[in-house]
Structure formats: structure tokens, C-alpha cells
Amino acid sequence: MSAAQQVGIRQLRYFVAVMQHGSFRAAADAVHISQPPLTRQVQQLEEVIGVRLLERGARGVTATPAGQAFFEDATNILQLIDSAATRARRTGMGQLGRLDVGVFGSTVLNTIPRIMKAFRELYPEVEVVLHNMDRETQVRALRDRRIAIGINRFFDDEPGLHCEALYSERLFAVFPANHRLAERHTMRFRDLANEPLIMYPRVSRPTGFTYELMKIFHDRGINPNIVQQVDGVVTAVALVSSGIGTSFAVDSARTLQLPGIRYVPFDPTENVRFELSIIWREEDDSALTRSFLQVARDCDKGILEPT
Amino acid sequence: MSAAQQVGIRQLRYFVAVMQHGSFRAAADAVHISQPPLTRQVQQLEEVIGVRLLERGARGVTATPAGQAFFEDATNILQLIDSAATRARRTGMGQLGRLDVGVFGSTVLNTIPRIMKAFRELYPEVEVVLHNMDRETQVRALRDRRIAIGINRFFDDEPGLHCEALYSERLFAVFPANHRLAERHTMRFRDLANEPLIMYPRVSRPTGFTYELMKIFHDRGINPNIVQQVDGVVTAVALVSSGIGTSFAVDSARTLQLPGIRYVPFDPTENVRFELSIIWREEDDSALTRSFLQVARDCDKGILEPT
DNA sequence: GCTCATTGATACCTTTTCCGTATGGCGAGG
DNA sequence: CCTCGCCATACGGAAAAGGTATCAATGAGC
Incomplete structure (x- = not known):
């Protein structure tokens, strides 16, 4: 005893x-x-x-x-x-604790840092842990409660999970500086019909950035000339920089500035935008999760069309 | 309330x-x-x-x-x-107290036994319990009051904890006996530029013995040739003994004598010394802790440069 | 050295807290 | 739809904690 x-x-x-x-x-x-x-x-x-x-x-x-x-x-x-009592109280109010967030791809370049900064100012004692994982892994990790928040593009409707678009971004073509189209002010997809293209991420399932782009080309009756597939925007832009071909990037990826790179926006009449979404468990009523969602929404409220 | x-x-x-x-x-x-x-x-x-x-x-x-x-x-x-109840009970019986001490790595070879011996002579009724734990664990254990004293190298400043250097040691290179440099009287880091090196402990965070050594090499523009990482000085010296490569040891680790091992000190002009520090809670006014600190200081007062 | 004030211990009763049995409500699974 | 398992509520009895009165012991002061 x-x-x-x-x-x-x-x-x-x-x-x-x-x-x-x-x-x-x-x-x-x-x-x-x-x-x-x-x-x-x-x-x-x-x-x-x-x-x-x-x-x-x-x-x-x-x-x-x-x-x-x-x-x-x-x-x-x-x-x-x-x-201990104080800690429990503050944890319950969402001022203290740990929040695991799944992120992917180009979001880490611009969006995530901005949200993180805003969140840390409001909740300095909350430890936010970022996990790089693709979409399917994020969904599984949410179900397993290994993460509380996922940030990605193109979420399908998932039972038990709630998804919300944070904001949508314009698409840019990425050229090497000496390319004949590099000084254009706007692009159309038709212009890229015969260009050597670098796509990402490597297509596995019929979803994702690559898939969406392919669909756009096919909808317009264009057969794109894909010369290279890589695993992420950083590699893709690096290859563009070395002159291998042309690639694509969303607005927030333009944070990435390599020598000899030109970003040219697509014409608004092409009407292509890519949404960045945030996903979480429906029944998750943790104060931390709610706070993070709110910060993410507020953080991107004013961000519409940075030039 | x-x-x-x-x-x-x-x-x-x-x-x-x-x-x-x-x-x-x-x-x-x-x-x-x-x-x-x-x-x-x-x-x-x-x-x-x-x-x-x-x-x-x-x-x-x-x-x-x-x-x-x-x-x-x-x-x-x-x-x-x-x-707490157990401690009080045992304090009430003849064992006038118990002191938990966190130690790590090569300190157990020479420093700790010497301090223990001196302490036991003065306070034979005190039970000193040694816990092997790395630096971060020591800091946490101090905070949780699971130990009262920590002994280690490279303590950062920690709020609420007080740290004091016990003494500093010279660095030695460890060679197999048949090595061409084994009979040298002093070493320079440049001499090791191309030698196969065995480092410890496995680098995890940017602190610790490995990190300090790497910094020394890089400061001198040398790219060390690390062939093996092991978890402690004992393993490292054992590998040296089997001829795999060269390693490093501080003064007090020379207690370790394996067959075919040569310790060669670095030239004083290299100006590298490793401090052994002792750490405790600032507000800890327990007589036991104070006594142990005093013994540790006195014990290493005369130990400056054993050859 | 005696008295007296102060402190902790004991006795006894009251109040509060805590536990056990019985029972109700609610959601999951057949 | 019904049953089973789990948690919540209600109430009576037991146990623990608190209050008042008092005693024993010890040191200070005369």
C-alpha cells in the first residue's frame, strides 16, 4: 500500500x-x-x-x-x-498545448509561415508542429488523430471531416528568363501547346495539381508535351531555372525566387484558380483547433490578388 | 483561493x-x-x-x-x-538522506568516482544515487526534482538553474598503437584532416561533444572524414582499439585503458579545452546539495594538468 | 522555587464529506 | 426495436473532519 x-x-x-x-x-x-x-x-x-x-x-x-x-x-x-490545475484550465481554453498540422507542397513557402506568425502572436505558448504529408496521408492522419488540421489543395468531400476554402490563387507559368514568352504580361494555355513542360507532383492517383492541370489542357483539346515530372515546386522551378522547360506555380509559390526565373500570370479569361483548403474533424471542438481555424481565416481575409 | x-x-x-x-x-x-x-x-x-x-x-x-x-x-x-513519504521515512531512519545525481558519458569514468569517494568519507550516511541521463533529461529531471544535481558538459543557461564549471580538461586524440601518429607527443587538428574519425555521441541537436568538435574542424577549414558515429566514449575507444580509425577523448576519459590504445594530447596552442560543469536548482537550499557542491569543488581544486 | 501563561494533546459532540445500493437515461450493437 | 453496457442521479448510512471544553507539560517571570 x-x-x-x-x-x-x-x-x-x-x-x-x-x-x-x-x-x-x-x-x-x-x-x-x-x-x-x-x-x-x-x-x-x-x-x-x-x-x-x-x-x-x-x-x-x-x-x-x-x-x-x-x-x-x-x-x-x-x-x-x-x-497543474492552471495548466489544465489554460489547455482547455486553448492557450496552451500542442497542435499538429499536416501541410504539403508549396503551402510551406508562404501561406503556412504567415498563419504561423499570426498564430504565435496570439497563442505564444502553443506548440505548433508541422508535418509534411500528402493529401491521403493527411486524411488518414486526421482520422487517426495524429494531426488536428490539414492544409492542402483539392480536398474531396470526406465523411466526418470538414473542409473549407481559405482562398483561391491565380496560376502562373514559370519561364527561364531568356524564353521567348518570358516577357509576356499574360498567358493563355494555347501558347503552351508545344512547350516542353515540367509537371509536379508525380501523378499517382487521378487527383492533385498535375491532374487538374492535365484536365485543363484536355478540356481545351491540347495534348501537353510533358518532358519531366518532379516531386515538388522547388525542384520544378530549379529545372526551369536551368532551362529544361516551362512549369507552373500558384501565386504563393512566387515567394520562391531563383536566378533567371520569370513568373507570368494566366489571362483571367482562362478562369483557372486554385483553392487552398483547410480540413479538420467535424466533431473536433477543441479550443485550439477552433482558434487555429479562425486565425487562418482572418489571416487570409485581405489576401486576394497580390500582384 | x-x-x-x-x-x-x-x-x-x-x-x-x-x-x-x-x-x-x-x-x-x-x-x-x-x-x-x-x-x-x-x-x-x-x-x-x-x-x-x-x-x-x-x-x-x-x-x-x-x-x-x-x-x-x-x-x-x-x-x-x-x-516524498519514502524520503521522509528514510531520512528519519539512520540514512540521513538521499541525493540523486544525474551523470552522463565519460564523467562516470573518473570524475564521478573521485567525487563519490570524497563525499562518502565526509557523509557516509548519505545515499548517493547516480542516474545516467543526457543533458536535456538532466534539465527536465532537475525541474521535476527527480535529481538535485546534474553533471555534464556544455550546459546552456537555464532559467531557475545555476551552473558552475568544475574544471576544464585537455583534449586527446586516441590512436591504435600501430598508427603512424601514435608516438607523437602533441597533435594538431590539421594532422587529422584525412584520418578516418570515430565521433560520439550521435549528433541529434546542435550541441554536445560531436558538435563542438565539428565546429573546431570547420573553424580551421578542415572537412573531417567521419567514418563512424557511436553512442559513447567506451564504444569509440573500443573501435579505435580494433583499428577502425581515430577518435577523441578528454583527460578524464584516459582512465579507460584498452590494449593497443595511445592517447596523444593536442598542442596547447590549439587552445581547445572542454569544461565539466555541475548544475543545480537555484533555490535549492538543502544542506545535502550544498555539501555535495562543496565537495565537488574541493575535489577538483588541485586537479589541473595531470600528465 | 512557585506561579502563570502558553502550547500541544485528549475527550466528546457536531458537521461535513464520502461511500454504497437502487435507479434512471442514453447511445451502441444485434 | 430491444437489450446491454456505461455514466449520471438520489438517498440513506458510515466515516472522516471540525469545534468546544479541558488537561498536561514546559518555560518565563517574579
Whole structure:
């Protein structure tokens, strides 16, 4: 039978009071009870622990070595209980804790840093952990509760999960600086019919950035000339920079500035926009998740068409 | 009115039991009471703290984020109460105390035994318990009061903790006996530019022995040829002994004598020294801790440059 | 050295808290 | 739709904690 099963917090508080005031009587006043019950509680504490903690004298009490040792621990424990309660309270209010967020691709270049910055200012004591994972992994991780938030493009409707578009972005063509189209002000897809194209990410399932782009070309009766597939926007832009071909990027990816790179927007009449969405569990009513969603919404409220 | 005045230990124990068993019913059996009182105790706990800790479902309970946070603290507190009682008991008996010390790596080879010996002569009745733990674990354990003293290299400034350098040591290169440099009297880092090197401990964070050594090489424009990373000085020296390559050791690690091992000091003009530091809680006014610190200081006072 | 004031311990009763049995409500699974 | 399992509520009894009165012990002051 461990001692924790019999030691009570009142006993700890009373003992600490006696130590701090040097006498039972003064301690009794301090904790607002009369002196006899206080005496009994300390006696019981000593009995449970099995060692004498105080030496009683006519002019007050003095601590035994055991009492001194126990006093240090007891004050510490009382403090810990207090701070544990505070921590739990603050965690419940979403001011404290840890939030796991799944991110992917070009979102880490611009959107995520902006949201992170805004969130940290409001909730500096919340640890936000970013996990790079693709869309399917994000959905699975949400279901498994390994993450609370996912940020990506093109979420299908998923049962049990709630999805919301944060904002939509224009599409840009990415050219090497010496390309004949690099100085154009707007692009049309037709212009790229015979250009060597670099696509990403590697197509696996019929979803994603590559798939959406392919559909756009096919809708317009164009058979795109794909010369290279890479795994992400960074690699793609790097290849463009070395002159291998042309690629695509959304607005927020333009943060990426490599030498000899030109971003040319598509003509608005082409009517292609890519939405960035945020996804979370419907039944997740954690204050942290809600706060993060709100910050993400507010953060991108004004961001519509940066040039 | 602080929470510690209303939270009871029974409530903590009951809550922990519910968390561990995943349901009120199972927990009620575990703590040998019936289910209704257990329900009420947890309700009262939630009321006092002011935050919902558990989500009740038809198939058991799940923790809210606040509940998860509080669970960690609660288990810790219960353990502390237990160990506080034990400590007081043992302090009351002849063992006038117990001192937990966190140590790491090569300190156990020479420094620690020397301090232990000196301390035991002065305080034979004190039980000194050594815990092998790395630097971050030491800092956490100090905060949690699971240890009172930490001994390690390269402590950063930590709030609430006080750190003091015990002494600094020279660095040695460790060669197999048949190595062409093994009979040199002093080394320079340049001499090791192309040697196969064995480093330790495995680099995880940008601190520690490996990191410091790498910095020294890079400062001198040398790209070290690391052929192997191991977890400690003992393994490293063992590998040197088997002829795989060259490694490093501080002065006190030379206690380690394996067959076919040569220690060659670095030239003083290289100006590399490694400090061994001792760390403790600032507000720790326990006589035991103070005594140990004093012994550690005195013990290494004369030890400056053993050859 | 005696008295007296002060402190902690004991006895006894009251109040509060806590536990147990019985029962109700609610959601999951057949 | 019904049953089963789980949690919540209600109420009576047991146990623990607190209050008042009083005693024993010890040191201060005369």
C-alpha cells in the first residue's frame, strides 16, 4: 500500500502551515480551523508516513530532519497541484498545448509561415508542429488523430471531416528568363501547346495539381508535351531555372525566387484558380483547433490578388 | 483561493484511474469503490479546476486536451507524494538522506568516482544515487526534482538553474598503437584532416561533444572524414582499439585503458579545452546539495594538468 | 522555587464529506 | 426495436473532519 493512497492534501497543507508558522496554534489560525483538529491531522500524517516529523516543545515546534525533508517535498507538491490545475484550465481554453498540422507542397513557402506568425502572436505558448504529408496521408492522419488540421489543395468531400476554402490563387507559368514568352504580361494555355513542360507532383492517383492541370489542357483539346515530372515546386522551378522547360506555380509559390526565373500570370479569361483548403474533424471542438481555424481565416481575409 | 486548497488526493487518484482504464466502471473496480462515488469525485474535480477533463461516451471515456495535460501532471504528483513519504521515512531512519545525481558519458569514468569517494568519507550516511541521463533529461529531471544535481558538459543557461564549471580538461586524440601518429607527443587538428574519425555521441541537436568538435574542424577549414558515429566514449575507444580509425577523448576519459590504445594530447596552442560543469536548482537550499557542491569543488581544486 | 501563561494533546459532540445500493437515461450493437 | 453496457442521479448510512471544553507539560517571570 503506497503512501499516496493515505496521505491527504489537507494533511500536507496543515503540516506546511505548521512548519511555516512554527507552532500549531498560529498555523490553526492561518488555515482557519481550530487547533485540535490540526494536531490530529498532523499526527495522522506522521502515522501514515511512519516517521516523526516535528519535535513538540513548550515554545512551539521544530522540525526533525525527516520533517525538514518532507517539508521541502510537500511545498513543492502543493505548488505542483496548483500549477497543474492552471495548466489544465489554460489547455482547455486553448492557450496552451500542442497542435499538429499536416501541410504539403508549396503551402510551406508562404501561406503556412504567415498563419504561423499570426498564430504565435496570439497563442505564444502553443506548440505548433508541422508535418509534411500528402493529401491521403493527411486524411488518414486526421482520422487517426495524429494531426488536428490539414492544409492542402483539392480536398474531396470526406465523411466526418470538414473542409473549407481559405482562398483561391491565380496560376502562373514559370519561364527561364531568356524564353521567348518570358516577357509576356499574360498567358493563355494555347501558347503552351508545344512547350516542353515540367509537371509536379508525380501523378499517382487521378487527383492533385498535375491532374487538374492535365484536365485543363484536355478540356481545351491540347495534348501537353510533358518532358519531366518532379516531386515538388522547388525542384520544378530549379529545372526551369536551368532551362529544361516551362512549369507552373500558384501565386504563393512566387515567394520562391531563383536566378533567371520569370513568373507570368494566366489571362483571367482562362478562369483557372486554385483553392487552398483547410480540413479538420467535424466533431473536433477543441479550443485550439477552433482558434487555429479562425486565425487562418482572418489571416487570409485581405489576401486576394497580390500582384 | 488556489486550487490546491480544494483538489484532493483521492480525486487525483480516481481521475488517474479513470484515464488509465478508459472507463469509470473499470476504474471503480481498480480503486475498490463503486462507480457512483467515483463519478462524483471526478465531477467535483472538474468543477474545482473549472474545465472539462473527460468526454463521456456510451463506450467509455476519452480525454479532452485539458484532461490529457492534467493527467500527466496528476500522475507526476502522485509519484512525488509517494517518494516524498519514502524520503521522509528514510531520512528519519539512520540514512540521513538521499541525493540523486544525474551523470552522463565519460564523467562516470573518473570524475564521478573521485567525487563519490570524497563525499562518502565526509557523509557516509548519505545515499548517493547516480542516474545516467543526457543533458536535456538532466534539465527536465532537475525541474521535476527527480535529481538535485546534474553533471555534464556544455550546459546552456537555464532559467531557475545555476551552473558552475568544475574544471576544464585537455583534449586527446586516441590512436591504435600501430598508427603512424601514435608516438607523437602533441597533435594538431590539421594532422587529422584525412584520418578516418570515430565521433560520439550521435549528433541529434546542435550541441554536445560531436558538435563542438565539428565546429573546431570547420573553424580551421578542415572537412573531417567521419567514418563512424557511436553512442559513447567506451564504444569509440573500443573501435579505435580494433583499428577502425581515430577518435577523441578528454583527460578524464584516459582512465579507460584498452590494449593497443595511445592517447596523444593536442598542442596547447590549439587552445581547445572542454569544461565539466555541475548544475543545480537555484533555490535549492538543502544542506545535502550544498555539501555535495562543496565537495565537488574541493575535489577538483588541485586537479589541473595531470600528465 | 512557585506561579502563570502558553502550547500541544485528549475527550466528546457536531458537521461535513464520502461511500454504497437502487435507479434512471442514453447511445451502441444485434 | 430491444437489450446491454456505461455514466449520471438520489438517498440513506458510515466515516472522516471540525469545534468546544479541558488537561498536561514546559518555560518565563517574579
